[in-house]
Amino acid sequence: MKIKEVDVAVVGAGSAGLSAAYQAASAGAKVLVLDENHRPGGQLFKQIHKFFGSRAHQAGTRGFVIGQHLLDRVQESGAEVWLDTLVYGMQKDCALGVIHEGQHWVVKAKKVIVATGAKENYLAFPGSTLPGVMGAGAAQTMINVNRVLPGQRVLMLGSGNVGLIVSYQLMQAGAEVVALVEAAPNIGGYGVHAGKIRRAGVPVYVSHTIKEIRGKDQVEQVEIVQVDSKFQPVPGTEQVFDVDTVCLAVGLNPMTELIWMAGCEFCFIPAFGGHVPLHDENMETTVPGLYVAGDVTGVEEASSAMEEGNLAGVSAAQALGLLTQEEAEAKKGEIRARLDILRSGMFGEKRRTAKLSQLKSMEEYQLKKGGAV
Amino acid sequence: MYDVIVVGGGIIGCSVAWQLSKLEKKVLVIERTDVASGSAGATDGVVGYHTKKPGVQLDLAVQSIEMFKTLGQELGMDVEYELNAGGLQPVEDKEQWDMLSAMVEEQRKSGVDIRMISAEEACAIEPNLSKDIYGALYSPTSGKVNPLNLTVAYARAAKKLGAEIMTNTEVTGFIIEDGRCKGVMTSKGEFRADAVVNACGSWAGKVAKLAGLDLPIKPRKGQLAVTEPIGPYLKATVQCARYNVIKFRPETIKDQTVLKLGASLSIEQTENGGLIIGGTREFVDYEGENTFEGIEAMMQRAVRFFPALKDVSVIRFFSGFRPYTPDGLSLMGEVKTLPGFYMAAGHEGDGIALSPITGKLMAELIVYGKCSYDISDFSPNRFLTEEG
Numbered sequence: 001m002k003i004k005e006v007d008v009a010v011v012g013a014g015s016a017g018l019s020a021a022y023q024a025a026s027a028g029a030k031v032l033v034l035d036e037n038h039r040p041g042g043q044l045f046k047q048i049h050k051f052f053g054s055r056a057h058q059a060g061t062r063g064f065v066i067g068q069h070l071l072d073r074v075q076e077s078g079a080e081v082w083l084d085t086l087v088y089g090m091q092k093d094c095a096l097g098v099i100h101e102g103q104h105w106v107v108k109a110k111k112v113i114v115a116t117g118a119k120e121n122y123l124a125f126p127g128s129t130l131p132g133v134m135g136a137g138a139a140q141t142m143i144n145v146n147r148v149l150p151g152q153r154v155l156m157l158g159s160g161n162v163g164l165i166v167s168y169q170l171m172q173a174g175a176e177v178v179a180l181v182e183a184a185p186n187i188g189g190y191g192v193h194a195g196k197i198r199r200a201g202v203p204v205y206v207s208h209t210i211k212e213i214r215g216k217d218q219v220e221q222v223e224i225v226q227v228d229s230k231f232q233p234v235p236g237t238e239q240v241f242d243v244d245t246v247c248l249a250v251g252l253n254p255m256t257e258l259i260w261m262a263g264c265e266f267c268f269i270p271a272f273g274g275h276v277p278l279h280d281e282n283m284e285t286t287v288p289g290l291y292v293a294g295d296v297t298g299v300e301e302a303s304s305a306m307e308e309g310n311l312a313g314v315s316a317a318q319a320l321g322l323l324t325q326e327e328a329e330a331k332k333g334e335i336r337a338r339l340d341i342l343r344s345g346m347f348g349e350k351r352r353t354a355k356l357s358q359l360k361s362m363e364e365y366q367l368k369k370g371g372a373v
Numbered sequence: 374m375y376d377v378i379v380v381g382g383g384i385i386g387c388s389v390a391w392q393l394s395k396l397e398k399k400v401l402v403i404e405r406t407d408v409a410s411g412s413a414g415a416t417d418g419v420v421g422y423h424t425k426k427p428g429v430q431l432d433l434a435v436q437s438i439e440m441f442k443t444l445g446q447e448l449g450m451d452v453e454y455e456l457n458a459g460g461l462q463p464v465e466d467k468e469q470w471d472m473l474s475a476m477v478e479e480q481r482k483s484g485v486d487i488r489m490i491s492a493e494e495a496c497a498i499e500p501n502l503s504k505d506i507y508g509a510l511y512s513p514t515s516g517k518v519n520p521l522n523l524t525v526a527y528a529r530a531a532k533k534l535g536a537e538i539m540t541n542t543e544v545t546g547f548i549i550e551d552g553r554c555k556g557v558m559t560s561k562g563e564f565r566a567d568a569v570v571n572a573c574g575s576w577a578g579k580v581a582k583l584a585g586l587d588l589p590i591k592p593r594k595g596q597l598a599v600t601e602p603i604g605p606y607l608k609a610t611v612q613c614a615r616y617n618v619i620k621f622r623p624e625t626i627k628d629q630t631v632l633k634l635g636a637s638l639s640i641e642q643t644e645n646g647g648l649i650i651g652g653t654r655e656f657v658d659y660e661g662e663n664t665f666e667g668i669e670a671m672m673q674r675a676v677r678f679f680p681a682l683k684d685v686s687v688i689r690f691f692s693g694f695r696p697y698t699p700d701g702l703s704l705m706g707e708v709k710t711l712p713g714f715y716m717a718a719g720h721e722g723d724g725i726a727l728s729p730i731t732g733k734l735m736a737e738l739i740v741y742g743k744c745s746y747d748i749s750d751f752s753p754n755r756f757l758t759e760e761g
Contacts, residue, residue, distance in 0.1 A: 001669050089665070089690070097665045106665050 002105045006032045008316050009096060009109035010079075011087050011258065014042020015302045016294025016309035017115035018070045023313025023331075024113075025077035027322040032107060033074070033081045034098060039145075040074075040081060041067040042117060043137075044302060046144045049165055051303065063302065070306070090261045094290050111289050111316040114259050115309060118252035118273060118295035123157070127213030136166040136249035143173040151245030155222050156180045157210055161301075163249030164193035167202060170247075177202045178241050181224050183209045183231055190347070211238060213246055222246055252299045259296070262287050267361040271354040272298025278362040282315035282332070283308060286365060291316055298358060300342075300351055307339045375401045375537075375566040377739060378557055380544050380580060384413035384520060384724055385717050386572030387527035388732030391448075394534035396740045401564060402531070402538040403557060405576075409524035412574050412724065415693025416595065417641050417649040418453075418523075419610045420726045421460040421515035423487045426621060426701050427479030429750040430723065435483055436746060437730035441516060444729055449533075450526035453519035453644045459609035460515030461499060462617060463506040463678055464489075469614040472622060473510050487512045501606055503678050510614065517610050517641055520725045527732070547584040547714070554584065554713035568739050570715045575659075575694035577704070577718030584711060588704060588756050590719045592694035593635075594655045596667040598675075598687045602646030606681075612652070613638040613674060619654060620701070620722070634667055638674035648685070650675045654695065654722075663690040695721045703727065704753040705735060715739060716753040 008024045010017045013035035025031040047063020058066050082100050089097035096107040120135035142148045154175050156167045159182035167177045185207050187194045211225040226237035253273040264277045265286040276298045283291045293312040294305035318328035343352035377393050379386045382404030390400045425431040445452045464470045480487045495509035496502050548556040556565035573580040578590035616637040626632045635654025642648050653667045676683050696719045704716040717735045720727050734744040
């Protein structure tokens with residue numbers, strides 16, 4: 001067992017983790033970033049589409065380019081990055097159990113920032129375990145990162161932004177998307193993404209779901225069925241498609257395993273994907289010195305993840321005495337203003353309400369705890 | 374009003390409750406959290422002879438393991454008991470070989486088949502075992518069981534016979550009148566009975582204190598890992614020889630880290646294919662966290678003896694407390710200074726294997742005033758001080 005001591009340990013080298021590492025290291029902290037993947041950047045390097053929003057959020061820039069900029073900045077800031085590195089556990093004192101280059105390490109950091117992101121939801125139905133059924137995110141990794149086509153004829157379940165974008169990218173990569181199926185009566189994602197799918201002639205079946213998938217050793221056919229207003233199947237409406245791949249784009253849930261281990265308090269917010277850790281305005285959880293940022297605090301999108309990472313990095317640096325209160329507050333003020341913009345408008349409002357309730361739960365927790373002491 | 378109140382819904386308490394119910398006693402089990410929420414739900418299921426201290430403890434195990442043969446049938450539930458799975462203890466050097474050989478000589482006096490075998494023989498029995506061993510201890514008739522199922526089975530069988538099990542109820546004191554124990558005070562009120570049994574396992578010392586008794590039962594933490602299910606890999610339960618050395622001859626261990634962690638190996642494959650890997654014994658009061666130090670020690674021991682495990686994923690780590698006593702024997706019997714108050718606790722790592730016989734003999738003692746088998750060596754009175 002080898003011991004590594006640093007000021008700040010960041011778990012996850014995605015949008016949030018890299019942003020946090022950059023902020024903390026720029027302020028002078030000794031930072032170590034840990035990621036289980038072979039390459040840093042998390043989901044950013046899968047995003048070959050242009051981002052939305054304001055200029056401050058690099059709108060119009062493709063995701064992987066944003067990822068490269070972020071990576072360059074982190075490298076300049078002096079943060080150390082360990083890749084192919086598994087963080088398998090966290091003790092109550094926030095020490096991290098790490099497997100790095102075949103060795104067992106314990107990383108002891110004064111502050112720990114967990115930015116582990118989210119994982120894809122799964123749906124169970126007859127045939128759902130056949131080879132050829134996969135998360136839409138997995139298919140996206142195959143085509144955009146590894147340049148491998150998962151199949152020739154694809155059916156996509158779920159019309160949120162992930163379902164829409166991945167459908168389009170599968171077509172760009174050379175696959176045929178035979179149908180886009182959505183259980184809700186309307187398409188979930190942005191109109192601009194849905195428009196691309198429609199223009200390409202992909203049939204969209206709203207108020208439909210998958211009944212079963214058939215095949216001997218792999219996906220051969222998928223049967224869909226219409227659902228009523230209570231999401232119950234309507235007999236007689238079944239349709240069958242010949243496909244070799246079925247992608248599930250049915251939401252994400254935060255990867256909270258590590259922070260559960262540390263003993264964080266949680267609340268349940270369906271809009272954020274399930275159980276999310278309580279945290280304050282500085283992204284610090286109920287475990288002192290343990291910060292969170294990005295999708296692990298509630299599933300949003302890459303720009304918010306970066307801003308939460310910035311916030312956690314600045315807060316950790318301030319707590320270490322590397323930034324004065326004035327310096328830190330100035331930075332945090334700017335970050336929070338940008339976050340507010342991201343959480344406004346038609347699509348952001350729901351996330352803003354969710355975040356406010358999460359922060360309120362934290363306040364209530366602190367009040368209760370203060371009262372007990 | 375009950376005939377007997379059993380405090381503790383673990384494997385011992387539930388076994389005692391079942392046996393008492395069979396003798397038509399009206400029983401109430403009081404459990405602080407839930408059935409099998411303590412050690413019984415946080416351990417492996419070794420039902421072995423060879424891990425028992427030679428002498429009275431092993432004699433008792435012989436009686437107990439005999440009962441296992443028909444236990445699942447009697448309880449009406451599958452407890453995943455595997456008769457004759459075998460018990461194997463690979464030995465690393467001549468020093469361990471000599472120590473275990475001497476222990477085996479003692480153990481064989483109880484009439485059980487325990488013997489020392491060569492490395493080749495051991496690897497023929499368990500082909501996945503590393504060939505880099507000096508030899509092994511082998512106990513062909515040892516078995517294994519699912520301890521969680523067994524505890525639940527005792528509880529259900531007791532309930533079927535009329536026992537009541539009150540969970541989420543904490544004992545806060547004992548009703549003592551005219552020098553006798555007449556019942557318990559709990560977070561849900563008072564309950565009276567002619568006899569009260571303290572079957573609180575690792576917490577039995579604390580609970581005894583509520584009755585003014587000072588009994589030396591201490592919690593000893595054991596850390597465990599459970600792996601993903603894999604194909605048939607291991608039939609026997611395997612402990613490295615250091616397991617018995619730490620248990621019976623701790624004074625011979627020179628490495629202080631090994632001694633502090635009690636780091637050995639205990640491994641078995643469950644019916645669903647997952648491997649349960651354990652092997653630490655630490656005195657850390659009631660601090661039940663897994664530690665990186667403990668995990669590393671266990672995993673290194675596991676891969677040392679089963680090299681192929683390096684590619685198997687651990688699903689999770691957990692820990693349980695074992696009720697340690699200074700002389701390695703459990704406490705079974707009535708406390709002479711407090712009539713009506715019985716102890717059935719302190720089995721350390723032997724509680725699963727000894728649960729059938731403990732339940733049977735305790736029930737006999739409470740109902741008839743004497744047992745069909747002499748358990749005076751286990752009397753709690755051996756720890757009472759002069760004035761106590």
